[in-house]
Amino acid sequence: MKTCTKIFLASVAVAFLAVKWNAPSFHAESLRGARVLVTGASTGIGEQMAYHYAHFGAQIIITARRGNVLQQVAEKCLSLGAQKAYYIAADMASESDPDRVVEFALDKLGGLDYLVLNHIGPSPFSMWDGDVEHTKWLMKANFFSYIQMAWKALPSLEQSQGSLVIVSSLLGKMPSPFVAPYTSTKFALNGFFGALQHELAMKNSNVSISICTLGLIDTESAMEKVRGVTSVPAYPATDAAKNIIITGATRQSELFYPWFTQFLILIKDWFPSTTSYIIQNSYNYNP
Numbered sequence: 001m002k003t004c005t006k007i008f009l010a011s012v013a014v015a016f017l018a019v020k021w022n023a024p025s026f027h028a029e030s031l032r033g034a035r036v037l038v039t040g041a042s043t044g045i046g047e048q049m050a051y052h053y054a055h056f057g058a059q060i061i062i063t064a065r066r067g068n069v070l071q072q073v074a075e076k077c078l079s080l081g082a083q084k085a086y087y088i089a090a091d092m093a094s095e096s097d098p099d100r101v102v103e104f105a106l107d108k109l110g111g112l113d114y115l116v117l118n119h120i121g122p123s124p125f126s127m128w129d130g131d132v133e134h135t136k137w138l139m140k141a142n143f144f145s146y147i148q149m150a151w152k153a154l155p156s157l158e159q160s161q162g163s164l165v166i167v168s169s170l171l172g173k174m175p176s177p178f179v180a181p182y183t184s185t186k187f188a189l190n191g192f193f194g195a196l197q198h199e200l201a202m203k204n205s206n207v208s209i210s211i212c213t214l215g216l217i218d219t220e221s222a223m224e225k226v227r228g229v230t231s232v233p234a235y236p237a238t239d240a241a242k243n244i245i246i247t248g249a250t251r252q253s254e255l256f257y258p259w260f261t262q263f264l265i266l267i268k269d270w271f272p273s274t275t276s277y278i279i280q281n282s283y284n285y286n287p
């Protein structure tokens with residue numbers, strides 16, 4: 001290995017460790033009795049977050065479209081130690097459901113300490129075929145509902161000195177093939193909530209915003225799409241979920257999980273053609 005490469009890698013490692021050591025410490029007790037709303041919690045990372053919050057003794061509201069599945073998740077939350085667990089079936093692509101869900105949570109719990117926005121509508125894993133209607137629908141489900149719910153919950157979060165947690169993706173910072181509509185919704189989230197982070201800080205707001213950048217996570221829906229298509233490693237949903245919760249509880253502005261997603265984002269602008277080569281060759285694609 002060349003000396004300059006060694007120096008480069010060593011400085012990246014030092015910078016990384018410095019950031020990790022400065023991370024505020026997490027106290028599980030801080031979540032006992034916390035009033036939490038988690039979206040997209042019928043399956044995947046959202047379901048795992050519900051179980052972790054339950055284990056920490058939180059009061060939980062979960063939502064997604066399938067009420068029958070949510071009911072089972074809520075029951076498991078109670079058995080794991082949640083102080084309260086309610087569910088509400090809702091479609092986040094509709095105009096009124098995002099507000100209705102926040103109202104339900106405020107009504108049931110009397111306020112909110114954490115709003116965890118995590119849901120995504122289903123989207124194909126394929127080359128862009130010109131389906132503008134699907135992309136508009138996905139924007140409603142994955143983006144507009146987020147800003148609507150955040151705005152609706154903000155006064156309560158100000159009162160409780162609460163936190164807004166946004167589950168985003170590496171694909172919200174690095175465009176990737178086969179997911180153009182999905183990538184667009186995640187870029188929109190990063191742009192919007194990045195701007196809101198500045199505005200809240202400038203207003204000395206009580207509310208913290210955490211934007212979570214995830215790499216590939218082993219949920220059913222993700223694995224179904226990439227199985228046999230890519231050899232990118234997938235990380236466990238339960239671990240991703242725990243890291244998101246800790247990031248919110250410690251009021252950190254960003255999470256990168258797994259850690260190397262941060263590294264990929266850093267180097268992509270320094271070596272654009274290498275990055276493009278790697279991205280385009282990490283999929284089995286035969287035209």
Ligand SMILES: NC(=O)c1ccc[n+]([C@@H]2O[C@H](COP(=O)([O-])OP(=O)(O)OC[C@H]3O[C@@H](n4cnc5c(N)ncnc54)[C@H](OP(=O)(O)O)[C@@H]3O)[C@@H](O)[C@H]2O)c1
Pocket residue numbers: 039040041042043044045046063064065066069090091092093117118119120121122141167168169170214215216217218219220221222
């Ligand atoms: N898995 C990954 O590899 C990965 C990578 C990076 C980032 N992320 C992010 O992590 C988050 C969770 O991903 P995941 O893999 O856990 O997703 P998932 O398993 O597909 O779960 C999506 C959740 O959203 C709900 N949902 C779907 N359409 C909805 C709608 N129209 N209205 C309301 N709820 C709806 C689903 O429940 P119903 O079907 O019951 O509605 C489900 O609970 C997402 O924000 C995703 O972008 C995931």
Ligand SMILES: *[C@@H]1O[C@H](CO)[C@@H](O)[C@H](O)[C@H]1NC(C)=O
Pocket residue numbers: 158159160161206
């Ligand atoms: C911030 O929190 C404090 C303490 O709870 C509260 O008195 C104050 O009104 C809050 N600020 C806003 C803008 O709501």
